[in-house]
Amino acid sequence: MKDEKMTTDGAPRIRLSDYRPPNHLVDAVELDIRLEPERTQVRSRLSLRPNPERPGDAPLVLDGEDLEILAIMLDGIPLARSEFVVSDRGLTIAAVPDRPFTLETTVLIDPSANTRLMGLYRSNGVYCTQCEAEGFRRITFFPDRPDVLSVYTTRIEARKSDAPVLLGNGNRSSAGDVPGTDRHFAIWHDPFPKPSYLFALVGGDLGRIVDGFTTQSGRQVRLGIYVEKGKEDRARYAMDALKRSMRWDEEVFGREYDLDVFNIVAVSDFNMGAMENKGLNIFNDRYVLASAETATDHDFASVEAVIAHEYFHNWTGNRITCRDWFQLCLKEGLTVFRDQEFTSDMRSRAVKRIQDVRLLRSHQFVEDSGPLAHPVRPETYREINNFYTATVYEKGAEVIRMLKALLGPDAFARGMNLYFKEHDGRAATVEDFLACFEKASRRDLTQFKLWYSQAGTPELAASVDQRAAEGTLEITFEQSVPATPGQPKKEPMVLPIAMGLVGEDGRDMLPEVKCEPALKNGVFELDRQRATIRFSGLKERAVPSLLRGFSAPVRLVSNLGSDDMLRLGALDSDPFNRWQALHAVMMKVLLDHQSGRSPEGSPTTADLVAALAQVGADEALDPAFRALVLSPPGDTDLTREVGHDVDPDAVHHAVEWLRELLGRQLGSTLEDIYRRHASNEPYSPDATSAAHRALRNAVLSLLVATGGDDATSLAGEHYRRADNMTDRMAGLLALSRLRGPVLDEALEDFYGRFRDDTLVLDKWFTVQAIAPDEDALDRVERLTGHPRFAMSNPNRVRALVGAFASGNPVQFNRKDGRGYAFLADHVLKLDRQNPQLAARLLSSFRSWRVLEPQRRELARRELERVAGMDGLSRDVADIAERSLG
Known part of the structure; x- marks a missing residue:
């Protein structure tokens, strides 16, 4: 799988087109791991056989x-030193039998020195593993690739005093004391074949709930959640979420859990959010x-969603895994x-x-428009x-959501069931x-597959031509996909465009009119660059509601005016498009202000304020939906719309101006909402209670924007009460x-309340990091020297620097570029101990090319400084090179 072309740091580029099956398969793995803080011994016995898809005389490469x-x-039989070759990448044995054989290795590793938090490491007295994507090779020699199951x-x-709890994948088959020692053992067996990235173990002194x-x-x-002692009660909601996830997966996808036990362990030092290891999920404790x-x-x-996500991996990831990392x-x-x-069913779907x-627009759209853009299934990677x-x-x-929209729920369900059946x-x-899905729907998905291979966010232009006298309405759609790194030209995609026609009284007029070509369940499929749809028989003026439910991840541009958008915002039966319409009008007002026009007294602004007041005060609507409507676009949203030569100061000024304007002109409405949604009931995290708090706090944000x-x-009293x-x-x-x-x-x-609670203290750091005043960077620099700040803890680094x-x-x-220099300094410092986290921080430069020239040049210099450092990790070198490329 390795291409001969090397990157600037000497690492090979891996290409999808170079995929080759492994030389050898491993039917069984027997591990004996004796945990010690600095000298853990790992004995491995692999039952191997030649892969019939590869030559019989291929060497064994681990x-x-x-x-x-x-x-x-x-x-x-022990091997002589001349019979194998060891490099910094692994072990090669040139001559191995052309039949099934066993290989036994014994190695030593140092968990306490493993600051990368990949493989087996020890943190805060707990032994823990993280093997995805390529961490198992830091535990023992193995063909560490996902297609070896x-x-x-x-x-x-381990010593009983050091690690009274010993957990592994699968079911525990036996446990006991080691005679004549202060040690004990546990044996775990996982009957389901899995790739090495799903291996896990945990050893430590932990509390638990069952x-x-x-x-x-x-x-x-049997269900167990293991946490730091004294925090067991804080895991009760996670346990409830786990049980709801298990039931939901049975009812909606027909997937039943397959082992006798399911364990979750929460640790404080973890690079990722969580890891779906078979039967033993390891979580960042947040x-x-x-x-x-x-x-x-x-x-x-987030707890509910992440618990569900990792549990759902039992079938989509574990029972059926990826052939290679490109998948x-x-x-x-x-x-x-x-x-x-799952979350839509547990809470509010809209x-x-x-x-x-x-989230997609603020993170993925930004990624798609910058130097780090890549397809959903990339074709090459270095790290x-x-x-x-x-x-x-x-x-x-x-x-996946588009696939369901195109095929319909029944064919989609048949396709999922076939996938589970054929690839388990x-x-x-x-x-x-x-x-x-092609078999289940009898449909050719060749063109749809472009969504996996073409990078970039498609732009969908919709030109609406309504002729009221003739009772017709035509919409011409035209799509284009922008050039991205390595992909200058793109083919037309398949876009499912869900739509409706909103009448003057808010009714959906689609059933009343004739449509050519006919819609399929309210969806128009655009599979070429340009196409027109025509409605006839309209007895009144209709406003098209386009891309309902955001049926395709595109940037929609239409010639609908503000009046049309405000009608949708007031009357559309599709909640997403109702929110989107009001958001679009707010964005238009912001763009006018940011570009130097003065929209404060314009009819559009006045109508927008009236529409927001109406929605905000409508007690028949979900409070959580009203909270979203009353949350104006932020800096990132406006930056994305401006698109090039962005002045962040001007963007921020415009965003703050709109917040202040809405707070001032909606004042009485907001104050009434704030009072009406106060609660004297005990706190509950249920969706209904959370919705009322979301609305009240969204209103608070606008009210305090007036200064x-x-x-x-008001803000001080809100905090104190x-x-x-x-x-x-x-x-x-x-x-x-303020x-x-x-x-x-x-x-x-x-700080006084929560100084000893690591997770909560992260919030204290973050509040100070994101406050947009001019002293922010000085404050953040001081906080990096705070006694409670630690570069060794990924959560703390993300909470402040990130x-x-x-x-x-x-x-x-x-x-002045100081922000860029600050981040570059911390990336280089962190790269020496945790390259994966350092690379994630460096990706904060992903939008540097859209900045105005002075800032763009300063950001480029810092990226070049990082890229030019000797001894850079492969993780950071990859991000730096791609950002500059």
């Missing part, structure tokens, strides 16, 4: 990094621990779609859809860790996946925009 070899035996049996041994689940076939499953005092409503929703979207995009559907599209991106996850989920226990490809003593008093973290954080964030002694008092109070770079665009993009 991956391995940072392993000290103690012994190697082939079929029980094996049955694992793991014996874990529960049970009865599957649809009557099987009993996605497990939640209570009213320590977690916001958003945190509770990463096959498990991640599909599983994101599944967790989005609100969830709006939230997902906002796979850098492709766990919004494109693979969020756009990958949108592709296999490593699959995108082609395998789509073939199942002055009244705003400060809060009896839950959601409201406390809303007050603190509001104060952070500055002054009331904020200082609140920050001091917050939050500043990604969550404070106006100050990160300072005109």
Whole structure:
């Protein structure tokens, strides 16, 4: 799979077109792991056989990094040093039998020195593994690739005082004391073949909560969540979310859990959000621990979603895995779609859809328009860790959603069931996946497959021509896909355009008119560059509601006027398009202001304020939906719309102007909403209660945007009266925009309450990092020297350095370039201990090319400084090179 072309740092480029099956397959893996803080011994016995798809005389090549070899035996016979070759990448044995054979190796590793947090590491006294994507090679020699599926049996041994809890994949088959020692052991067996990236073990002194689940076939499953002692009660919501996820997957996708136990472990030092290891999910503790005092409503929703996501991987990722890492979207995009559907069923489908599209636009659209753009299934990579991106996850989920829209729910369900049936226990490809839907629907998906291979966000232009006297309406659609790195020219995509026609009274007029060509369940399929759809028989003026539910991940541009958009915002039966219409009018007002026009007294602005007042005050609407309507576009949204030569100061000024305008002109309406949605009930994280808090806190944000003593008093009182973290954080964030002694008092109070709670203290760091005042960078630099700041903790780095770079665009993009230099300095410092985290931070430069010339040049210099450093990791070198390329 390795191309001869090398990158600037000497690392080979991996190409999809070079895929070759492995030389050898591993039927069974037996591991004996004896945990010690600095000298853990790993004995491995692999049952291998030649792959019939490869030549019989192929050498045995095993991956391995940072392993000290103690012994190697082939079929029980020790190998002489001349019979194998060890490099910094692994182990090669040229002469191996052309039949099944065994290979036994014994190696030493140092978990305490593993600051990369990949492989087996020890942090805060807990032994933990992270093997996706290529971490297993840091534990033992192995063909560390996802298309080698094996049955694992793991014996874990440790001192009882050091690690009283010993967990592994699968079911525990035995456990006991080691005679004559202070040690004990546990043996775990996973009967389902899996790739090495799903291997996991945990050893430590942990608290736990237990529960049970009865599957649809009557099987009993023991559930356990392991956390830091003293925090067990904060895992109760995660357990509830797990049980709801298990039931939902049975009811909606027909997927039943297959082992006798399902364990989750929460750890504080973790590069990712969570990991779906078979039967032993390992989580960043921020996605497990939640209570009213320590977690916001958003945190509770995230716990629910991430618990579900990792559980759903049991079938979409574990039972069916990826043939190679180019197929990463096959498990991640599909599983994101599944967790989005779960949350939609648990909460509000309309609100969830709006939230997902906002996330897609703010992260994936930005990625698509910059130097790091890549297809949902990339064709080449240097470092796979850098492709766990919004494109693979969020756009990958949108592709699945389009597939369902095109085929319909019944054919989609048949295709999923066929996929589960035909590929269970296999490593699959995108082609395998789509073939199942072709069989189920009898439809050719060749053109649809372009969504996996073409990068960039398509632009969909809609030209509406309405002739009221003739009772006709024509819409001409034209699509284009912009050039992206390595892909200057694109083919037309298949775009499912869900639509309606909104009448003067809000009714959907589609059933009343004739349509050519006919829609399929309200969906028009655009499969060429340009096409026209014609409606006739209209008895009144209709406004087309286009791309309902955001049926395709495109940038829609139409000639509909503000009056049309305001009608949709007031009357459209599609909640997403109702929100989108009002958001679009706000964006038009922002663009007018940002470009120097004065829209404050314009009829459009007056009509917008009236429409927002009407929606905001409508108690018949979901409060969470109203909260989203009353949340204006932010800096990132406006930057995306401006598109080039962006001045972040001007963007920020426009955004703040609109917030202040709405706060001032909607004042009485907002104050009434704020009062009506106060609650004296005990805190509950349920969706209905959270919706009321979301609306009240969105109103608070607009009210304090007006500034002055009244705003400060309101925000300060909101903070002081809060009896839950959601409201406390809303007050603190509001104060952070106002500055002054009331904020200082609140920050001091917050720190005093939570200084010993690592997760909550992350919020304290983040609030200060994202406050957009001119002192932000000086404040962040001081906080990097705070006793509670640690570069060794990924959550803390993300909470301060990452939050500043990604969550404070106006100050990160300072005109003097200090923000860029600050981030580059920390990337280089972090690269020496945790390259994966360093690379993620460096991707904050992804939009540097859209900036105005002075800032663009300063950002380029910092990227070049990073790229030019000697000894740069492959992770960071890859991001730097692609950003500059």
